[in-house]
């Protein structure tokens with residue numbers, strides 16, 4: 001026996017008489033304009049898409065929780081981080097950067113790692129990547145960088161020449177491109193990669209002491225990567241490999257988890273630290289600031305509806321709860337504008353009222369009206385200050401996170417360099433001291449594979465001589481040999497030998 005099924009209705013809840021046939025004049029006659037149900041159905045269908053995210057389009061996600069495993073009260077007063085064993089519900093969205101919805105998951109790329117913590121002090125969104133650094137350090141260059149990874153204006157094709165042109169003219173990208181061209185650019189799955197804040201944030205404790213922090217979410221599945229060949233084979237087998245892998249793992253109760261480890265820098269250290277600690281193209285070496293485990297994130301629930309909970313999810317870098325703040329990292333400060341702006345464009349000004357984005361605490365403010373608003377303030381006053389009740393901000397209880405800025409002239413300028421601020425030191429150390437010989441061989445192969453596709457000779461030369469040879473001379477020489485180029489060092493050696 002089948003259960004009684006509800007009768008189909010229009011969106012107004014009015015029962016309809018057929019799921020199959022439009023209203024016509026007799027069986028062979030024309031359709032009628034008064035078929036309001038057909039018109040509603042076709043009109044709604046044509047409006048099913050919202051604009052895509054401008055990048056990080058292809059993704060997937062799941063719900064879960066964050067659990068505190070250590071006492072962090074000496075560094076932050078954030079309520080959700082205080083209390084060993086405390087759990088906060090979460091949403092995580094993992095994504096590729098370039099490429100549209102439907103793009104192959106395993107193509108070489110950085111992966112997005114966006115997290116929403118539904119805390120008792122409002123939503124905290126931490127929007128990171130699977131890499132600890134980024135390609136550019138000033139928001140001014142960000143749209144140009146993304147354009148260079150997208151499609152050509154004339155052919156609509158992606159183009160490696162454009163990518164290498166931008167990267168080699170932007171030496172600050174060398175660290176991130178070294179990671180991207182290593183096998184970390186092709187993770188085996190989203191479960192097998194780490195997540196990083198990449199940016200630097202501020203923590204503040206109850207006594208008002210401030211710290212600079214970086215977040216590291218270490219995969220408890222272990223880091224596993226595809227080789228370039230494996231990633232390309234998977235491209236032919238399953239375009240949605242990452243999305244499927246995460247869904248299947250959670251469906252079989254094999255819940256992926258990550259350990260949150262923090263790098264914490266005392267406030268005063270920033271001024272004289274050997275690298276500019278707010279430059280997102282740099283890591284803080286762990287021997288200077290070891291990582292401290294403080295919590296664990298587990299993903300244990302698949303979405304019920306992909307569109308409502310993953311596509312319409314909006315993560316906003318500006319959503320920081322008391323005890324957490326931004327830092328002088330220019331990228332964070334630029335990003336604090338961009339995400340809510342994008343979400344308003346995609347889902348309208350009331351996107352925070354969608355169930356997936358709605359905080360789990362009450363919202364009190366004087367915003368009103370706009371398309372699709374359904375949380376109303378009743379008859380409370382619609383302005384502040386007012387004499388008739390309604391919310392009132394208390395500056396004694398809440399302060400904006402702040403740091404001291406020395407008086408200076410307003411200007412457009414690069415960051416003040418610190419002692420060791422050089423774009424090639426850290427990628428060189430990564431190549432020589434962190435990578436194994438196999439990692440280095442794969443890096444060379446991956447760079448050659450990428451750099452030999454459609455990249456013009458002068459840009460190949462610049463990539464080898466002005467970029468990779470500066471990361472490491474041996475790497476430059478290996479690439480030059482493979483590409484049939486001569487580096488200045490090789491030319492000097494030939495000259496000395498009289499060849």
Ligand code: HEM
Nearest residue numbers: 053056093112113114128129134139142198334335338342
């Ligand atoms: C100034 C530099 C940046 C700007 C202007 C920018 C802007 C944006 C915008 C507009 C979106 C789309 C948001 C939406 O429609 O919901 C986005 C998505 C994203 N961005 Fe950035 N971004 C910047 C740098 C970064 C950096 C440094 C990271 C990583 C550390 C990052 C990680 C992400 C991720 C993971 C997403 C996807 C979020 C999701 O899953 O919904 N972005 N970004």
